[in-house]
Amino acid sequence: MIDPALYTRRRARLAALMANGVAVVRTAPERLRNRDSSYPFRFDSYFHYLTGFAEPEAVLVLFAGKNPKSILFCREKDMEREIWDGFRYGPEKARETFGFDETFPIAKLDELLPQLLANQAAVFCDVGADPNWDQQVIGWINKVRAQVRSGVSAPGEIRDIRRFLDDMRLIKDEYEIGTMKRAAGISSEAHRRAMRVARPGMYEYQLEAELIHEFRRQGAQAPAYTSIVAGGANSCVLHYVQNDAVLNDGDVVLIDAGCELDGYASDITRTFPVSGKFTGPQRDIYQLVLSAQAAAIAQVKPGNEWEAPHDAAVKVLAQGMVDLGLCKGSASGVIESGDYRRFYMHRTGHWLGMDVHDAGDYKRNGAWLALMPGMMLTVEPGCYVRPGEGVPEKFWNIGVRIEDDALVTDSGCEIITAAAPKNIDDIELLMRD
Numbered sequence: 001m002i003d004p005a006l007y008t009r010r011r012a013r014l015a016a017l018m019a020n021g022v023a024v025v026r027t028a029p030e031r032l033r034n035r036d037s038s039y040p041f042r043f044d045s046y047f048h049y050l051t052g053f054a055e056p057e058a059v060l061v062l063f064a065g066k067n068p069k070s071i072l073f074c075r076e077k078d079m080e081r082e083i084w085d086g087f088r089y090g091p092e093k094a095r096e097t098f099g100f101d102e103t104f105p106i107a108k109l110d111e112l113l114p115q116l117l118a119n120q121a122a123v124f125c126d127v128g129a130d131p132n133w134d135q136q137v138i139g140w141i142n143k144v145r146a147q148v149r150s151g152v153s154a155p156g157e158i159r160d161i162r163r164f165l166d167d168m169r170l171i172k173d174e175y176e177i178g179t180m181k182r183a184a185g186i187s188s189e190a191h192r193r194a195m196r197v198a199r200p201g202m203y204e205y206q207l208e209a210e211l212i213h214e215f216r217r218q219g220a221q222a223p224a225y226t227s228i229v230a231g232g233a234n235s236c237v238l239h240y241v242q243n244d245a246v247l248n249d250g251d252v253v254l255i256d257a258g259c260e261l262d263g264y265a266s267d268i269t270r271t272f273p274v275s276g277k278f279t280g281p282q283r284d285i286y287q288l289v290l291s292a293q294a295a296a297i298a299q300v301k302p303g304n305e306w307e308a309p310h311d312a313a314v315k316v317l318a319q320g321m322v323d324l325g326l327c328k329g330s331a332s333g334v335i336e337s338g339d340y341r342r343f344y345m346h347r348t349g350h351w352l353g354m355d356v357h358d359a360g361d362y363k364r365n366g367a368w369l370a371l372m373p374g375m376m377l378t379v380e381p382g383c384y385v386r387p388g389e390g391v392p393e394k395f396w397n398i399g400v401r402i403e404d405d406a407l408v409t410d411s412g413c414e415i416i417t418a419a420a421p422k423n424i425d426d427i428e429l430l431m432r433d
């Protein structure tokens with residue numbers, strides 16, 4: 001159910017941060033896939049965060065200052081189009097439902113925007129995100145400028161609205177946390193489902209189908225990103241998305257998949273043996289990554305800086321790589337030289353929210369951000385062993401990543417994806433049953 005108060009509150013907060021001026025925030029454009037077929041429409045995250053409005057062709061105009069006001073431009077009701085494409089709110093119903101002060105048909109945007117921008121000190125928008133949109137905004141400002149002799153003043157500044165919105169989106173509110181927990185629960189079940197049905201001889205896309213089935217069965221609208229189902233050597237390809245190879249007995253399969261529910265992403269990786277039973281070398285690498293993840297998760301607590309979980313994971317991984325004969329020398333030497341990057345070449349996490357790699361800074365004024373309650377991040381160390389000279393052959397083509405979604409709490413963190421098994425015994429038990 002749409003709670004207009006949630007969006008009204010967010011707009012009021014944004015207006016307070018802007019102090020003065022007017023924000024113009026549009027939703028995403030519809031995109032053609034080929035000829036008459038469009039990609040499934042996905043609203044712009046910033047726009048949806050401020051409005052809850054999911055239709056295409058919509059623009060929010062938000063006035064800050066003494067008398068804050070929100071205006072929505074949206075598609076008009078149109079019986080003919082609604083017979084073909086389905087329900088549209090139309091301006092009147094949108095105003096009542098979403099708590100806007102005023103609404104207008106989107107067809108009036110070009111006519112009304114120059115009037116709305118007149119005498120405003122600054123225009124806020126997502127500068128640089130889309131050159132066409134930038135041009136449109138500049139066009140409206142120029143229209144105001146053309147009238148200065150009649151006594152109106154044109155906005156003197158174009159400012160980036162995202163610096164405020166990114167900060168707001170970094171700390172999740174109760175509604176967001178609830179939605180993200182539900183998304184995480186669905187994705188966890190999807191991973192369990194994949195573990196249960198996996199068998200040697202299946203194709204990667206058949207496991208992908210199981211994931212999508214579970215997402216949709218439980219009401220998630222889409223995968224939050226293209227699912228990675230990577231068996232054997234493919235497990236060492238970080239962004240493998242072909243998902244068309246056969247799954248062989250004796251190989252691991254790495255699945256990185258999460259659903260999007262009501263605009264919020266989840267992001268889980270699990271790695272397990274296709275046969276249901278880890279081999280010795282698979283166990284070694286797996287247990288190492290799991291220990292690295294535990295060390296990283298222990299660092300996810302308020303006051304710790306963003307980099308602390310990554311540093312903790314790298315320390316454990318480097319020691320393990322030395323112990324397993326993947327790297328030579330000491331753990332500290334391997335960290336110093338960066339030699340561990342041959343097997344661990346990505347970061348240990350990212351912000352998570354409406355976007356899978358969510359909005360928000362990681363560093364400010366040269367310092368890593370400190371973790372705060374309400375932040376949501378992934379913790380996803382890995383170890384990927386490609387065949388190579390001097391690399392023990394028993395580890396070749398074992399790629400392991402273990403990824404969970406963590407909510408920073410007052411005292412530490414809550415792993416909201418814990419329902420997806422990750423201990424070796426739990427995985428083997430689930431696959432056996």
Ligand code: GLY
Binds near residue numbers: 257350356
């Ligand atoms: N699935 C994208 C990521 O893990 O960052």
Ligand code: MN
Binds near residue numbers: 267350378380403
């Ligand atoms: Mn991730």
Ligand code: MN
Binds near residue numbers: 257269
């Ligand atoms: Mn992922």
